[in-house]
Amino acid sequence: MPSPEDRRKFLKVGSFAAATGFVGNLLGRDANAQEPMQHSGMKQHDNMPQPIGNASARPEIPASSEVAAEYEGFSRFKPSRGLDPDSDYYIGKLVPGFRKASDGPAPFEAPDIPTLPYKMDNGVKVFELVPMAVQQEFHPGVKMNVYGYNGSMPGPTIEVTQGDRVRIVVTNELPEDTFVHWHGFELPVQYDGAATLTQNPIKPGKTKVFEFDIHEEGTFFYHSHVAMQEAFGQVGWFIVHPKRVFDPPVDRDFGLLFQNFHIPPTHTISDSWSMDWNWHTINGKSGPYTTPLVCKHGERVRVRLLNFAPMQHHPIHLHGHTFWVTSHEGARIPKSAWVPRNNELVGVAQASSFEFIANNPGDWIFHCHMIHHMMNHMVKQVGPRMRDDASVDQYLANLSSRPQVDASRSDKFATPGYPQKMQGMEMSEDFMNAIWSRKEVRGMRANYAMSVKGLMTVLRVLPDDLYELVMNSDQPVEKGAVFAEIVRRFGDPGKYEAAPRMMM
Amino acid sequence: MISETFPTETEVQGYRLDDFLTLAAQNNPTIRQARLQISAQTAKALQAGLYPNPTLNYIGEQIGVDVEGDKDSPGEFQGMTVSQRFVTAGKLKLSREKYMRRAHISEHLAMAQQFRVCNDVRIHFFRALAAREIVELRKELLKTAEDGAVTARELYNQGQATRPQVRKSSIALQRARLDVLSAENHYRESFRRLVAIVGVDLTDGVVSGELMPQGEPLSYQEAMSLVLTESPELAAARAKLAADRVTVRREQVEWVPDIVAEGGAGYNFEAKETTAAAGVSIELPVFDRNQGTIRQAQLDYRRQQEEIRRTELMLQQQMANVYQQYLTALQIATEYDRVIIPEAELAYQELLESYKANRVDWPTVLDAQMDYFDSRLTRVQHLEQVRTNEVLVRGYLLHGGLMAAPGPTPPGHIDAVAKPR
Numbered sequence: 001m002p003s004p005e006d007r008r009k010f011l012k013v014g015s016f017a018a019a020t021g022f023v024g025n026l027l028g029r030d031a032n033a034q035e036p037m038q039h040s041g042m043k044q045h046d047n048m049p050q051p052i053g054n055a056s057a058r059p060e061i062p063a064s065s066e067v068a069a070e071y072e073g074f075s076r077f078k079p080s081r082g083l084d085p086d087s088d089y090y091i092g093k094l095v096p097g098f099r100k101a102s103d104g105p106a107p108f109e110a111p112d113i114p115t116l117p118y119k120m121d122n123g124v125k126v127f128e129l130v131p132m133a134v135q136q137e138f139h140p141g142v143k144m145n146v147y148g149y150n151g152s153m154p155g156p157t158i159e160v161t162q163g164d165r166v167r168i169v170v171t172n173e174l175p176e177d178t179f180v181h182w183h184g185f186e187l188p189v190q191y192d193g194a195a196t197l198t199q200n201p202i203k204p205g206k207t208k209v210f211e212f213d214i215h216e217e218g219t220f221f222y223h224s225h226v227a228m229q230e231a232f233g234q235v236g237w238f239i240v241h242p243k244r245v246f247d248p249p250v251d252r253d254f255g256l257l258f259q260n261f262h263i264p265p266t267h268t269i270s271d272s273w274s275m276d277w278n279w280h281t282i283n284g285k286s287g288p289y290t291t292p293l294v295c296k297h298g299e300r301v302r303v304r305l306l307n308f309a310p311m312q313h314h315p316i317h318l319h320g321h322t323f324w325v326t327s328h329e330g331a332r333i334p335k336s337a338w339v340p341r342n343n344e345l346v347g348v349a350q351a352s353s354f355e356f357i358a359n360n361p362g363d364w365i366f367h368c369h370m371i372h373h374m375m376n377h378m379v380k381q382v383g384p385r386m387r388d389d390a391s392v393d394q395y396l397a398n399l400s401s402r403p404q405v406d407a408s409r410s411d412k413f414a415t416p417g418y419p420q421k422m423q424g425m426e427m428s429e430d431f432m433n434a435i436w437s438r439k440e441v442r443g444m445r446a447n448y449a450m451s452v453k454g455l456m457t458v459l460r461v462l463p464d465d466l467y468e469l470v471m472n473s474d475q476p477v478e479k480g481a482v483f484a485e486i487v488r489r490f491g492d493p494g495k496y497e498a499a500p501r502m503m504m
Numbered sequence: 505m506i507s508e509t510f511p512t513e514t515e516v517q518g519y520r521l522d523d524f525l526t527l528a529a530q531n532n533p534t535i536r537q538a539r540l541q542i543s544a545q546t547a548k549a550l551q552a553g554l555y556p557n558p559t560l561n562y563i564g565e566q567i568g569v570d571v572e573g574d575k576d577s578p579g580e581f582q583g584m585t586v587s588q589r590f591v592t593a594g595k596l597k598l599s600r601e602k603y604m605r606r607a608h609i610s611e612h613l614a615m616a617q618q619f620r621v622c623n624d625v626r627i628h629f630f631r632a633l634a635a636r637e638i639v640e641l642r643k644e645l646l647k648t649a650e651d652g653a654v655t656a657r658e659l660y661n662q663g664q665a666t667r668p669q670v671r672k673s674s675i676a677l678q679r680a681r682l683d684v685l686s687a688e689n690h691y692r693e694s695f696r697r698l699v700a701i702v703g704v705d706l707t708d709g710v711v712s713g714e715l716m717p718q719g720e721p722l723s724y725q726e727a728m729s730l731v732l733t734e735s736p737e738l739a740a741a742r743a744k745l746a747a748d749r750v751t752v753r754r755e756q757v758e759w760v761p762d763i764v765a766e767g768g769a770g771y772n773f774e775a776k777e778t779t780a781a782a783g784v785s786i787e788l789p790v791f792d793r794n795q796g797t798i799r800q801a802q803l804d805y806r807r808q809q810e811e812i813r814r815t816e817l818m819l820q821q822q823m824a825n826v827y828q829q830y831l832t833a834l835q836i837a838t839e840y841d842r843v844i845i846p847e848a849e850l851a852y853q854e855l856l857e858s859y860k861a862n863r864v865d866w867p868t869v870l871d872a873q874m875d876y877f878d879s880r881l882t883r884v885q886h887l888e889q890v891r892t893n894e895v896l897v898r899g900y901l902l903h904g905g906l907m908a909a910p911g912p913t914p915p916g917h918i919d920a921v922a923k924p925r
Binding site: 265266376377379380381382383384385386387392393395396399400401402403404405406407409413416417418419420422425426 | 644647648650651653654655657658659661662663664849852853854855856857858859860861862863864865866867868869870873876880
């Protein structure tokens with residue numbers, strides 16, 4: 001195993017090496033790590049972007065960690081199971097992250113949702129929460145009218161530590177009564193927020209103060225206790241970190257908050273009375289505008305997933321990894337009851353935590369498996385978009401006289417059921433620019449946006465150098481370059497086909 | 505399907521309203537009829553004022569009477585006289601005036617006839633124009649129905665439409681095709697009716713113009729005041745009253761006896777010398793002073809006063825109906841123009857954009873498209889009503905440009921005798 005000094009030295013020169021492409025075998029090989037493939041003699045594939053990053057680097061274990069690369073046959077750096085299902089390390093069950101428990105809990109990270117700041121007042125954490133109407137950008141330029149808190153939907157995350165005393169000052173800026181319920185907390189009943197059962201409404205413009213001790217730990221949330229306000233978006237994370245960091249410690253603590261809305265076409269106001277739901281959001285954004293979760297190769301990752309859909313459960317599926325279900329919203333599950341899964345059904349108002357070792361580099365889709373949730377709204381797949389030589393622009397060009405429809409049909413229509421694939425979907429240039437404007441998506445395949453819809457996001461597992469390149473550098477990164485680099489290092493580059501470049 | 509070839513804009517000549525008005529003024533027979541009615545009346549006036557001719561009489565009296573030296577003489581008197589009626593009390597002048605006034609009535613009636621023709625030309629022009637626009641809109645709706653049928657088949661292939669729904673779309677398509685055919689037939693009918701009023705033979709053509717009226721709409725008061733002050737029918741009725749007044753005067757002098765003087769010369773075979781003859785006759789108005797006819801003429805005069813009133817009221821009644829139709833159609837057409845069609849167009853556009861953004865399905869867009877074209881169809885139908893009724897409101901409610909032009913009195917009247925009075 002190389003010394004920590006060597007690793008740090010590598011990290012310092014990494015960016016230079018990436019820029020020049022001149023990287024020698026600065027370091028020795030770690031036999032336990034997955035070895036990057038050597039492609040020096042390989043013919044450059046036409047579609048393959050130029051190599052980036054440090055192609056010969058191996059996965060890094062931070063010097064401060066005492067973790068290993070392999071545990072009883074389970075490798076934190078390559079897809080593996082381990083040798084014994086009864087082992088604590090089977091499918092990485094208790095394989096620790098690089099982060100030490102003594103460093104405290106990993107920071108909770110819910111992409112696109114701000115954290116609610118607090119002030120200390122005589123040992124009490126004081127938060128100010130403002131229920132209000134907000135506009136939320138579900139898609140680039142698509143601003144929907146919903147309710148949230150402090151200008152955000154979902155509301156900002158309240159993050160505390162087990163044992164804290166909190167005071168939450170709620171000032172109602174809605175034009176109607178509201179209630180706030182602290183979901184899951186075993187608090188004095190007068191602060192429970194259940195509409196009129198335990199308190200009078202918070203009138204418009206009025207303030208109510210909630211103050212209680214927190215003895216629990218886990219994934220909680222707050223939400224309006226007026227049903228339609230809940231359906232209209234009023235919810236936010238309430239994360240309580242345990243006083244003693246759970247074992248094994250994780251490197252990443254992600255939060256994904258799933259919601260459904262019904263917003264008719266050409267409209268921006270959600271219909272909270274609907275029994276049908278056509279817009280699906282993760283942390284307030286719909287795929288492909290959802291922000292990917294980015295982690296480093298070999299890290300232990302926790303994803304807390306809250307389903308706050310009004311009435312639909314979500315079978316959540318992560319590609320490329322097998323995760324352990326380590327807790328629900330009520331409490332952490334004893335390790336003996338953890339379940340390894342590829343797909344977990346998360347019911348309405350339930351939160352499940354998934355933990356896994358990110359040992360398979362790549363861009364992995366993470367999505368609800370209900371097909372109607374894998375897009376934002378199901379529309380019947382008929383009309384100009386699937387007709388040869390027809391486009392909506394022809395209709396828009398002259399509204400007073402529509403184009404003649406061609407009634408002839410190609411042979412493809414001889415197949416009953418054709419077409420099943422959505423065809424002729426269009427995304428505007430502005431839309432694509434906004435999608436590609438975020439650092440988390442840098443280097444993904446050029447048409448990734450065509451596949452990430454509705455309740456979908458992406459887990460990106462990146463080798464250290466590529467993680468630095470994507471998340472921390474200002475270097476330009478060609479579309480598809482990071483993905484291709486991963487294929488080059490870990491896949492079968494000779495058979496790789498790059499994405500067509502039409503969706504830039 | 506059985507159908508006639510339908511003319512297109514590029515194939516045939518295009519006609520504007522003014523073209524038809526010019527042609528009608530020259531060729532509509534009723535306008536000429538009406539002008540002839542005026543001449544007929546002036547001819548009658550001429551006739552009525554002619555002085556009576558003198559009469560040449562041959563007289564042979566007591567033919568065969570015995571006279572000295574001649575047992576069977578040719579007669580006591582054989583000779584020639586000339587008699588002449590001397591018309592008194594200006595009867596001829598009054599008669600001529602009376603018929604001149606009737607000619608004046610005919611002038612008003614000719615004016616009315618001209619309005620009848622022009623109004624009919626306008627009405628049928630706007631009907632043809634509307635029919636033309638309806639054909640175009642029906643063709644758009646046909647394209648939508650064709651799309652509906654294609655869409656139904658697409659949906660069927662994806663298990664999203666049933667066979668009866670596909671059949672229903674075929675029915676809708678065939679109905680749309682029939683709608684186009686009947687709209688085309690209606691256009692041809694409108695054009696041919698228009699051509700018939702114009703009075704010349706025109707092959708198929710297209711009409712062009714603007715259906716939406718320009719300028720401020722007329723208020724009911726304006727419309728009513730216009731018709732009461734300017735209606736040629738009312739003017740004719742008033743002229744008839746003037747003629748009736750002269751008729752009264754004419755009849756009032758009828759009893760004044762004419763003097764008939766007679767004189768001549770002959771040979772008196774009894775006296776065997778040339779003698780003269782003279783005579784004057786005068787009718788003594790002892791029993792018949794024309795009282796009945798004077799009374800009749802006076803009553804006719806009073807009757808005509810009521811006729812003017814009746815005409816006014818009749819025009820009011822017609823105006824109430826026509827104006828209501830004009831106003832309602834104008835209100836509807838204006839609001840379709842101002843709000844409904846722009847809204848329908850925006851709805852269609854927004855749904856197209858929404859479809860482009862993959863948010864709404866095509867059948868919903870097709871519905872909006874159909875609504876939009878259908879709104880435009882409704883607008884045209886109401887504009888046709890607006891124009892038809894506007895022509896009547898502004899044209900003194902006159903129509904019927906192929907009905908025979910009426911005279912001041914019914915045809916076959918006793919006035920048709922050689923010496924009218």
